[in-house]
Amino acid sequence: MTRADLGKDPHAVSAMFDQVAARYDLTNNVLSVGNAPLWRIATTRAVAPKAGERILDVAAGTGTSSAALAASGAEIVAADFSPGMIAVGRERQARVPNLAFVEADATKLPFGDAEFDAVTISFGLRNVNDTDAALAEFLRVVKPGGRLVVCEFSTPPNTIIRSGYHLWQGVAMPALTKLVSSNDTAYDYLNESINAWPDQQHLARRIAAAGWTDVKWRNLTGGIVALHRAFKPAAPPAPAA
Structure with missing residues (x-):
């Protein structure tokens, strides 16, 4: 079985997600103790999609988050660099009319400048091998005044919650992934990538x-997850004739 490491080679990460695609949503629900749908609701509200908008969902995986966004009537492009994830997503979300899947690398998006009203990424930014390049690409493809929403694992500020979470990562998660995941070694990388990821303030600075x-950001589930929201600077006014 393939598993990535903190070098985050794109081919290794893509292959790893190909192998977990079939049971990815189930595994997420189990490991999050049912919180994954709540995080998705919070992310959708932060994106605030509206009918007529065009929104890019990066690292969309099987399209669960994309389908939630599409319920607004907005046109959603679900981008992911794992062909396996996209194949599962196209099958599961086949009845969503305003949702299209595209294979894409977050650091080299196959879109023109200022194509989207918003860009969002959930639990995928830490898997990109060049975070800063991805954030710059998101900025490029969004219209002036457009918005960015990042939902990602983070650092609980409360010592007790942080200690309990680390215990959960070290003991409970490995046992559960052996039961429900199609590639339990891939989730060793999950813990490594979470622990190496910058905290809320540092990520805000990079954005x-x-x-x-x-x-701005706000914590979900005691800071185990954080939502960051930002805007692309509005276009300067046209010079007077």
Whole structure:
């Protein structure tokens, strides 16, 4: 079985997700103790999709988050670099009319400048081998004034919650993944990538450094997950004739 490491080679990460695609949503629900749907609801509300908008969902996987966004009537493009994930997503979301899947690398998006009203990524940014390049690409493909929403694992600020979460990662998660995942060794990488990921404040700084403005975040489930929201600077007014 393939598993990635913190070098995050795109081919290794893609192959790993190909192998977990069939049972990915089930595994997420089990490992999150049922919180995954709640995190998805919070993310959808933060994106605030509207009918007529065009929204890019990066690292969309099987399209569960994309389908939630599409319920608004917005046109959703679900992008992922795992062919296996896309294949499962196309099958599961076949009845969603305003949802299209595209194989794409987050650091080299196959879209023109200012194509989307919003970009969102859930639990995928930490898997990209060049976070800053991805954030810059998100900025490029969004219209001036458009928005970014990142939902990602983070660092609980409360010591007790943080200690309990680390215990969960070290003891409960490995046991559960052996029961429900099609590639339990892939979830060793999951824990490694979470523990190596920057905390809320550091991620906010990186988002701002990529050119996004008004960067804010809020914690979900005690900070185990954090939602970051930001905006692309509005276009300057046209010069007077």
